[in-house]
Amino acid sequence: xxxxxxxxxxxxxxxxxxxxxxSPSAFAEEPRLRVSPALGARVSYNDTVLQDSPSxxxxxxxxxxxxxxxxxxxxxxxxxxxxxxxxxxxxxxSAAKFNGTSQYMQVPDSAKLSPATRGILTIExxxxxxxxxxxxxxxxxxxxxxxxxxxxxHEYVARMYSADNTExxxxxxxxxxxxxxxxxxxxxxxxFQSDIRAAKWIHYVLVINSKAxxxxxPRGYTKIYRDGKQMDQDSLIxxxxxxxxxxxxxxxxxxxxxxxxxxKGGIGKVAIYDKELPAHRIASHYRAMxxxxxxxxxxxxxxxxxxxx
Numbered sequence: 001x002x003x004x005x006x007x008x009x010x011x012x013x014x015x016x017x018x019x020x021x022x023s024p025s026a027f028a029e030e031p032r033l034r035v036s037p038a039l040g041a042r043v044s045y046n047d048t049v050l051q052d053s054p055s056x057x058x059x060x061x062x063x064x065x066x067x068x069x070x071x072x073x074x075x076x077x078x079x080x081x082x083x084x085x086x087x088x089x090x091x092x093x094s095a096a097k098f099n100g101t102s103q104y105m106q107v108p109d110s111a112k113l114s115p116a117t118r119g120i121l122t123i124e125x126x127x128x129x130x131x132x133x134x135x136x137x138x139x140x141x142x143x144x145x146x147x148x149x150x151x152x153x154h155e156y157v158a159r160m161y162s163a164d165n166t167e168x169x170x171x172x173x174x175x176x177x178x179x180x181x182x183x184x185x186x187x188x189x190x191x192f193q194s195d196i197r198a199a200k201w202i203h204y205v206l207v208i209n210s211k212a213x214x215x216x217x218p219r220g221y222t223k224i225y226r227d228g229k230q231m232d233q234d235s236l237i238x239x240x241x242x243x244x245x246x247x248x249x250x251x252x253x254x255x256x257x258x259x260x261x262x263x264k265g266g267i268g269k270v271a272i273y274d275k276e277l278p279a280h281r282i283a284s285h286y287r288a289m290x291x292x293x294x295x296x297x298x299x300x301x302x303x304x305x306x307x308x309x
Contacts, residue, residue, distance in 0.1 A: 100264025141165030153248030228286030
């Protein structure tokens with residue numbers, strides 16, 4: 001049967017699309033992947049997150065307005081102190097660039113933001129340290145760049161060690177997450193610390209689960225993920241003491257936790273879930289951002305791209 005040059009191009013293009021993305025039924029199975037009339041495809045990061053029903057989700061992208069809307073519609077809206085400037089995430093979406101001395105975003109206390117409510121919490125964010133030696137640290141030389149807790153109201157924290165920390169053995173630029181008893185002191189947590197570079201975005205996920213108990217984890221565990229991959233898992237028993245989620249009334253903060261240290265760098269797309277986010281969904285969130293940033297296989301072929309970030 002005769003075939004025109006135009007028909008051949010159309011057939012080849014169709015074959016390329018199906019070989020990269022699968023059959024048309026794949027689109028029904030993956031609603032976060034949309035196709036534009038120009039045959040371009042782009043993963044929407046926000047849609048991917050919202051599919052997993054977070055308790056709260058903030059772009060951390062409108063610091064100039066002084067406020068940040070909770071994209072879930074649950075009303076956990078935040079406000080900025082210091083109005084940090086805007087920077088860009090890997091997909092080009094806006095994020096806040098904190099100065100490391102005074103700027104932060106704060107959300108009022110809510111039971112939905114506490115691991116004590118259900119015994120489980122997942123905290124997710126994109127973070128980019130703009131220095132490896134922070135100007136405003138605490139303790140042995142670390143910053144608390146996100147979390148919920150104040151003296152005698154401690155809950156959880158995301159931490160990064162400054163390059164000049166005094167820990168022995170040395171903790172380099174370790175990035176970690178901890179659950180504390182309300183009184184504070186030592187916490188239970190997980191970490192990673194290899195290949196930490198300034199000005200490089202990291203997808204950070206901390207899981208706190210006091211309900212999933214086993215012989216290895218009799219009181220539950222923490223897990224930490226970097227760029228979609230689990231890096232560590234640890235018991236909620238630390239040096240013989242059980243660390244138990246307890247409800248406090250401190251606000252949730254981004255850029256600091258309780259003003260004793262401040263993060264210098266970019267933070268965006270913060271989400272909190274009252275469940276353990278499965279590993280395959282965490283990986284899908286990372287892929288959504290990185291596909292959105294230009295690694296999408298359709299881009300080299302010059303095909304159009306549309307969708308909200």
